[in-house]
Amino acid sequence: MRGLTKRFGAKVAVDDLSLVVPAGCLFGLVGPNGAGKTTTLSMATGLLRPDSGGVRVWGHDVWRDPVSAKALMGVLPDGMRLFDRLSGRELLAFVGSMRRVPSSVISERSGALLETLGLTADADTLVVDYSAGMTKKIGLACALIHNPQLLLLDEPLEAVDPVSSQGIRELLRQFVDSGGTVVISSHVMELVESLCDAVGVIAAGKVLAVGPTEEVKQGQSLQDRFVELVGGPQHVAGEAMAWLGRSFDSN
Incomplete structure (x- = not known):
């Protein structure tokens, strides 16, 4: 800068x-x-x-x-708005596809990220129903999905x-x-x-x-x-x- x-x-x-x-x-x-x-x-x-x-x-x-x-870059802005009518798994698939990550790779990385961040049990829950901490974690997963x-x-x-x-x-x-x-x-x-x-x-x-x-x-x-x-x-x-x-x- x-x-x-x-x-x-x-x-x-x-x-x-x-x-x-x-x-x-x-x-x-x-x-x-x-x-x-x-x-x-x-x-x-x-x-x-x-x-x-x-x-x-x-x-x-x-x-x-x-x-x-x-x-x-992978970016997690403060107060980031997410497509919260998607589930956590769907959101990662969407962000990964926007980043042009192959679908098979998205699936593998999503599973690993959800497990590492403690979100596996809520992977199919809509993000709108996530707590503030869970929302922060799925935002971090989105920032990492393309391996920046x-x-x-x-x-x-x-x-x-x-x-x-x-x-x-x-x-x-x-x-x-x-x-x-x-x-x-x-x-x-x-x-x-x-x-x-x-x-x-x-x-x-x-x-x-x-x-x-x-x-x-x-x-x-x-x-x-x-x-x-x-x-x-x-x-x-x-x-x-x-x-x-x-x-x-x-x-």
Whole structure:
């Protein structure tokens, strides 16, 4: 990503942002609410056109050569809308066919993905009846069905239970160990710290720090380093919140 900029009216959501994600890396993108993470990923995946700047995926320009660039990607946007009147199995078959995956391969991969993500028992249930966590998991399966080289995941473990979360962590690590590249946007510092090889911290649409996770942490927890970089919370004066914690009997 080179010089990415995106404005919404007077608000600059992403401000001349440049970021290089090494191949074969599990990369975490973190930042406070409104930092520009989702906008950045949307531009990187061709979902949102930047006002200026560009994105290349293995040499393919996302906006000048979108077919070649997007063929290499698997994408799980935050709040992705799915064809939820299909069952989980049908949705994977549909997405696989759109990705031009042979039907026999779709069947094999679908079975493996559904089992790995704990969805086999609900494979023939309509996606509209899935829980939030199940919807997130079937979205991840859709991103993987064509065996991409690059995964871009916005909050992939949001609403996912701890058992499934562990399974997804292991799946992503296996994907990277096999030569894939993953970019994760997350608010969960423990996830990024424990899983990611490298991390980028952004705020106000700018990169504040980027590099191997241990280097960015500088001997602190990622949570503490993150707060140090973006600025700690604004503490409310004691008198302003003095009512909090008083006995309800005094009302």
